[in-house]
Amino acid sequence: MPPGEFEIIERFFRAPAEALRRERxxxxxxxxxxxxxxxxxxxxxxxxxxxxxxxxxxFPVGTSPDSxxxxxxxVNLSDLAAMGAQPAWFLLSLTMPEVREDFxxxxxxxxxxxxxxxxxxxxxxxxxxGPLSVSVQVLGLVQSGTALQxxxxxxxxxxxxxxxxxxxxxxxxxxxxxxxxxxxxxxxxQWLRQRFLYPVPRLALxxxxxxxxxxxxxxxxxxxxxxxxxxxxxxxxxxxDGERLPVSAALQAQLGGAALCAALTGGDDYxxxxxxxxxxxxxxxxxxxNVKCQVACIGVLEEAAGVRVFDxxxxxxxxxxxxxxxxxxx
Amino acid sequence: MPPGEFEIIERFFRAPAEALRRERxxxxxxxxxxxxxxxxxxxxxxxxxxxxxxxxxxFPVGTSPDSxxxxxxxVNLSDLAAMGAQPAWFLLSLTMPEVREDFxxxxxxxxxxxxxxxxxxxxxxxxxxGPLSVSVQVLGLVQSGTALQxxxxxxxxxxxxxxxxxxxxxxxxxxxxxxxxxxxxxxxxQWLRQRFLYPVPRLALxxxxxxxxxxxxxxxxxxxxxxxxxxxxxxxxxxxDGERLPVSAALQAQLGGAALCAALTGGDDYxxxxxxxxxxxxxxxxxxxNVKCQVACIGVLEEAAGVRVFDxxxxxxxxxxxxxxxxxxx
Numbered sequence: 001m002p003p004g005e006f007e008i009i010e011r012f013f014r015a016p017a018e019a020l021r022r023e024r025x026x027x028x029x030x031x032x033x034x035x036x037x038x039x040x041x042x043x044x045x046x047x048x049x050x051x052x053x054x055x056x057x058x059f060p061v062g063t064s065p066d067s068x069x070x071x072x073x074x075v076n077l078s079d080l081a082a083m084g085a086q087p088a089w090f091l092l093s094l095t096m097p098e099v100r101e102d103f104x105x106x107x108x109x110x111x112x113x114x115x116x117x118x119x120x121x122x123x124x125x126x127x128x129x130g131p132l133s134v135s136v137q138v139l140g141l142v143q144s145g146t147a148l149q150x151x152x153x154x155x156x157x158x159x160x161x162x163x164x165x166x167x168x169x170x171x172x173x174x175x176x177x178x179x180x181x182x183x184x185x186x187x188x189x190q191w192l193r194q195r196f197l198y199p200v201p202r203l204a205l206x207x208x209x210x211x212x213x214x215x216x217x218x219x220x221x222x223x224x225x226x227x228x229x230x231x232x233x234x235x236x237x238x239x240x241d242g243e244r245l246p247v248s249a250a251l252q253a254q255l256g257g258a259a260l261c262a263a264l265t266g267g268d269d270y271x272x273x274x275x276x277x278x279x280x281x282x283x284x285x286x287x288x289x290n291v292k293c294q295v296a297c298i299g300v301l302e303e304a305a306g307v308r309v310f311d312x313x314x315x316x317x318x319x320x321x322x323x324x325x326x327x328x329x330x
Numbered sequence: 331m332p333p334g335e336f337e338i339i340e341r342f343f344r345a346p347a348e349a350l351r352r353e354r355x356x357x358x359x360x361x362x363x364x365x366x367x368x369x370x371x372x373x374x375x376x377x378x379x380x381x382x383x384x385x386x387x388x389f390p391v392g393t394s395p396d397s398x399x400x401x402x403x404x405v406n407l408s409d410l411a412a413m414g415a416q417p418a419w420f421l422l423s424l425t426m427p428e429v430r431e432d433f434x435x436x437x438x439x440x441x442x443x444x445x446x447x448x449x450x451x452x453x454x455x456x457x458x459x460g461p462l463s464v465s466v467q468v469l470g471l472v473q474s475g476t477a478l479q480x481x482x483x484x485x486x487x488x489x490x491x492x493x494x495x496x497x498x499x500x501x502x503x504x505x506x507x508x509x510x511x512x513x514x515x516x517x518x519x520q521w522l523r524q525r526f527l528y529p530v531p532r533l534a535l536x537x538x539x540x541x542x543x544x545x546x547x548x549x550x551x552x553x554x555x556x557x558x559x560x561x562x563x564x565x566x567x568x569x570x571d572g573e574r575l576p577v578s579a580a581l582q583a584q585l586g587g588a589a590l591c592a593a594l595t596g597g598d599d600y601x602x603x604x605x606x607x608x609x610x611x612x613x614x615x616x617x618x619x620n621v622k623c624q625v626a627c628i629g630v631l632e633e634a635a636g637v638r639v640f641d642x643x644x645x646x647x648x649x650x651x652x653x654x655x656x657x658x659x660x
Contacts, residue, residue, distance in 0.1 A: 089378070
């Protein structure tokens with residue numbers, strides 16, 4: 001007989017989670033009661049995000065459970081990074097068709113490795129039989145009044161992005177069986193896959209941007225779409241200069257002339273897209289000196305609504321809409 | 331073309347959610363940014379619960395979306411009730427195979443009706459295409475140091491349960507096509523169904539028990555199993571006197587001699603099961619005078635581990651294990 005739902009949490013998640021809870025000291029009750037009981041320090045505000053990964057939608061059938069565990073937590077941490085918040089605790093709701101020990105070991109390993117890195121405690125959740133999906137809910141803290149928002153940019157603010165967007169989409173394509181480009185080395189292929197399988201939530205960057213960035217959003221549905229959401233929420237539009245986009249050598253090798261399109265529209269990057277007032281642009285380099293993550297200025301917020309992309313001054317015409325789970329083909 | 335995922339949240343949930351957020355005044359950012367930003371008042375602790383309902387597991391295929399919306403929130407509120415906490419905010423992760431407006435209208439109506447009743451604000455979430463499931467994450471607050479726990483009962487403490495357990499299981503059976511008992515009136519059948527479709531989270535009861543109950547748990551997997559969990563977490567065992575169980579007239583009519591079994595093992599009750607030290611039992615009636623919910627003393631905590639059930643002094647032998655999603659038949 002397979003282990004039941006209570007033993008699942010117990011066996012694979014409880015011991016490592018318990019160690020992290022002890023280390024934090026602010027988890028009064030964790031896994032094992034009806035709800036978690038958490039101590040919020042004074043002077044902070046609470047930040048909460050909930051994201052679900054569904055098999056066949058957010059990850060291909062057959063994705064390694066280690067990557068799935070990592071991604072399910074990482075995509076939520078990315079939401080907190082976009083707010084400039086520090087993650088503290090998370091809850092896990094796991095739905096899976098059957099109990100497979102190797103799967104659960106891998107999932108717990110990938111998830112708790114990332115949790116350990118950021119000292120976040122797993123404090124509750126549930127497991128159910130059903131089609132494979134993983135819901136994670138992350139709770140974080142931010143010093144009162146300092147959270148980054150997406151709706152606070154102004155026309156004239158400069159637009160930045162971290163990392164090299166588009167890699168994850170190319171990595172997912174490789175995972176799904178796309179042919180490697182003739183120029184793409186094996187190391188580059190592996191690197192692109194890793195960019196999809198193990199996204200790095202930009203928590204240190206988000207924290208460093210508090211008090212400097214005028215607005216921030218994480219790039220999950222494609223850079224152009226998410227920059228557009230930031231602009232729209234702020235009541236303005238945005239111009240992106242394609243030639244300024246930081247395109248990785250691996251993406252360039254893999255996609256050649258299509259690399260720009262992937263960088264603008266590919267999903268799953270989990271980079272940060274943020275704005276800085278012109279008068280404060282000189283502060284960016286100093287502020288980010290200790291953050292291990294490159295950023296590039298790629299455009300500017302404008303009065304007129306909409307997203308306008310240029311490549312060396314020529315308007316770029318392809319579809320810039322972000323990924324939409326219900327409108328997407330397939 | 332069906333509406334996309336951003337419009338879904340926008341159209342069906344945002345306006346009513348916005349009204350509740352304004353009313354509360356502690357939601358600094360709700361739906362529409364990367365994460366919710368929430369103001370936690372001083373002197374409280376945070377309580378967090380996450381539960382997922384999966385079609386075919388937690389509710390039958392064809393369940394009304396209004397009931398599904400209610401239940402997805404209610405089961406989480408029940409977890410907070412068991413802690414004696416006051417719910418404040420919730421997040422929703424909705425996975426569904428296709429966008430159907432009537433379905434979403436019903437789901438939002440059922441969920442937001444209950445949210446309005448308890449003045450809880452929807453502050454975030456996501457929607458995805460996939461097999462139907464609803465994850466809700468509730469955040470609540472409790473005055474520091476007063477939360478109820480399940481692991482703090484002592485041998486000799488008296489065991490109580492609220493409401494009339496077993497009704498929901500009988501109601502689910504009717505929903506699944508079971509034949510009504512020959513004694514069961516149409517009104518009783520409808521009442522039993524409602525007990526499954528619209529469970530009432532015992533928030534006022536939980537709040538009233540703070541400082542009085544020595545331990546508390548909510549009854550979701552069956553009374554005997556959940557009383558057993560409370561006892562085990564507290565390092566003791568429990569004796570339940572079956573003849574003291576409050577069995578509803580409807581359940582009695584529907585199941586006759588099997589009503590006791592349903593009351594002990596039926597799931598989905600979302601009643602509270604709690605313990606009170608013998609010296610304080612006299613306080614129960616006064617404390618609960620303003621709570622619209624009957625409670626009954628049904629047993630006692632004992633030194634010896636395990637769950638022992640008697641019916642007028644005779645040991646009851648049937649399987650007392652609670653519902654387990656992976657071990658359950660089917």
